[in-house]
Amino acid sequence: MLVKKVVLNSRPGSNRVPDPGNFRLEETTLAPGLEEEEVLVRTLYLSVDPYMRCRMNEDSGAEYLTPWKLSESVDGGGVGVVQSSRHDAYREGDVVTSFTWPWQTHAVVKGSILQKVNPSLVDGHLSYFLGAVGMTGLTALLGMREKGHVIRGANQTLVVSGAAGACGSVAGQIGRLDGCSRVVGICGSEDKCKALVERLGFSGAINYRLQDVTAGLRENCPDGIDVYFDNVGGDVSDAVIAQMNEGGHVILCGQISQYNKDVPYPPPLSQETQENLRRKNITRERFMVLNYMSQAQDALCELGSLVTSGQLKVLETIENGIENMGVAFCSMMKGGNLGKQIVKISH
Numbered sequence: 001m002l003v004k005k006v007v008l009n010s011r012p013g014s015n016r017v018p019d020p021g022n023f024r025l026e027e028t029t030l031a032p033g034l035e036e037e038e039v040l041v042r043t044l045y046l047s048v049d050p051y052m053r054c055r056m057n058e059d060s061g062a063e064y065l066t067p068w069k070l071s072e073s074v075d076g077g078g079v080g081v082v083q084s085s086r087h088d089a090y091r092e093g094d095v096v097t098s099f100t101w102p103w104q105t106h107a108v109v110k111g112s113i114l115q116k117v118n119p120s121l122v123d124g125h126l127s128y129f130l131g132a133v134g135m136t137g138l139t140a141l142l143g144m145r146e147k148g149h150v151i152r153g154a155n156q157t158l159v160v161s162g163a164a165g166a167c168g169s170v171a172g173q174i175g176r177l178d179g180c181s182r183v184v185g186i187c188g189s190e191d192k193c194k195a196l197v198e199r200l201g202f203s204g205a206i207n208y209r210l211q212d213v214t215a216g217l218r219e220n221c222p223d224g225i226d227v228y229f230d231n232v233g234g235d236v237s238d239a240v241i242a243q244m245n246e247g248g249h250v251i252l253c254g255q256i257s258q259y260n261k262d263v264p265y266p267p268p269l270s271q272e273t274q275e276n277l278r279r280k281n282i283t284r285e286r287f288m289v290l291n292y293m294s295q296a297q298d299a300l301c302e303l304g305s306l307v308t309s310g311q312l313k314v315l316e317t318i319e320n321g322i323e324n325m326g327v328a329f330c331s332m333m334k335g336g337n338l339g340k341q342i343v344k345i346s347h
């Protein structure tokens with residue numbers, strides 16, 4: 001069978017913005033037949049995610065992220081359908097997902113990398129398994145619950161950076177559903193600010209590209225900030241932490257503003273921000289969703305029912321075609337996405 005695949009064409013270098021030319025589309029032939037434990041899958045949707053920027057480097061900077069190899073098939077989150085199987089757990093027609101799905105139109109994979117999913121959990125919106133009812137939704141839900149210390153009725157103000165993205169858009173909604181009295185998002189466009197307030201029920205939104213974040217926070221958070229879901233790091237996070245209340249909590253989810261720079265993860269904080277955290281006794285704990293996979297099944301069921309009941313709104317930006325994987329990835333890294341950035345590969 002002739003299939004299309006995306007390989008890593010070149011590395012951007014650890015201090016540069018990635019370019020679609022860093023990826024290359026190739027054709028390859030899948031050998032007929034399957035070995036024992038193997039499964040032939042057809043790809044429906046692929047995910048592009050910020051951590052992939054680190055996998056483009058020779059050294060990813062994180063022990064759990066393997067660098068992609070030059071001229072080899074790239075991989076990441078994917079969802080697809082089983083076409084044939086020599087693994088006991090999978091049958092033709094099953095819908096399956098994986099964190100390490102090859103960027104190919106079809107692929108032969110080991111059954112052990114797949115998990116079977118139930119389409120009714122997402123009312124048939126299978127791309128949600130890569131977003132709100134998948135890895136980024138889990139990150140938002142479990143990050144808020146494990147590190148946010150939200151107490152219903154405690155009149156807490158939550159601020160979310162990267163608020164119109166995949167994790168941020170869910171984190172803000174979970175904060176509201178769990179009882180925060182004020183939820184303010186920080187994001188990079190007027191359209192995104194509008195979507196947060198009008199579609200997702202955020203109390204307010206700040207466009208960090210146009211507005212002074214410090215002034216915007218003073219206006220939107222008159223009682224200070226109790227919980228901060230941090231997706232971006234850098235200057236935005238310094239401004240948020242400066243207005244946090246005594247005993248507040250920072251959920252250190254990601255630091256995308258630093259991923260095109262040659263710095264360790266998490267990147268070092270300024271003296272002033274370190275002093276703010278210490279003086280106000282603010283916790284700032286790193287959260288990694290992969291460390292909480294024992295809670296994944298229950299959390300995915302909760303996310304699924306919040307979505308299907310309409311309590312959790314899903315935002316997605318869908319690009320079409322495997323040839324556009326690099327375009328979609330680079331666009332997401334620059335803020336081209338509203339909600340989860342997905343690439344549709346086949347029907």
Ligand SMILES: NC(=O)C1=CN([C@@H]2O[C@H](COP(=O)(O)OP(=O)(O)OC[C@H]3O[C@@H](n4cnc5c(N)ncnc54)[C@H](OP(=O)(O)O)[C@@H]3O)[C@@H](O)[C@H]2O)C=CC1
Binds near residue numbers: 139187254257336
């Ligand atoms: N800890 C964990 O287990 C996990 C962590 N993450 C982290 O969560 C964060 C969000 O990921 P995800 O939801 O998938 O991605 P998003 O859907 O949020 O997409 C990335 C967004 O980052 C914003 N951005 C890009 N550059 C900057 C910058 N310099 N300053 C501020 N914002 C910027 C852009 O939005 P805008 O228009 O607002 O600039 C862009 O849309 C990332 O840091 C990621 O690494 C993700 C999954 C798991």
Ligand SMILES: CCCCCC(=O)/C=C/[C@@H]1[C@@H](C/C=C\CCCC(=O)O)[C@@H](O)C[C@H]1O
Binds near residue numbers: 051054099253
């Ligand atoms: C170094 C930057 C990390 C920033 C945080 C982040 O985005 C973490 C994301 C992970 C991501 C890892 C995915 C797959 C790892 C396996 C692939 C491999 O390297 O072989 C996600 O799936 C879970 C998050 O914790």
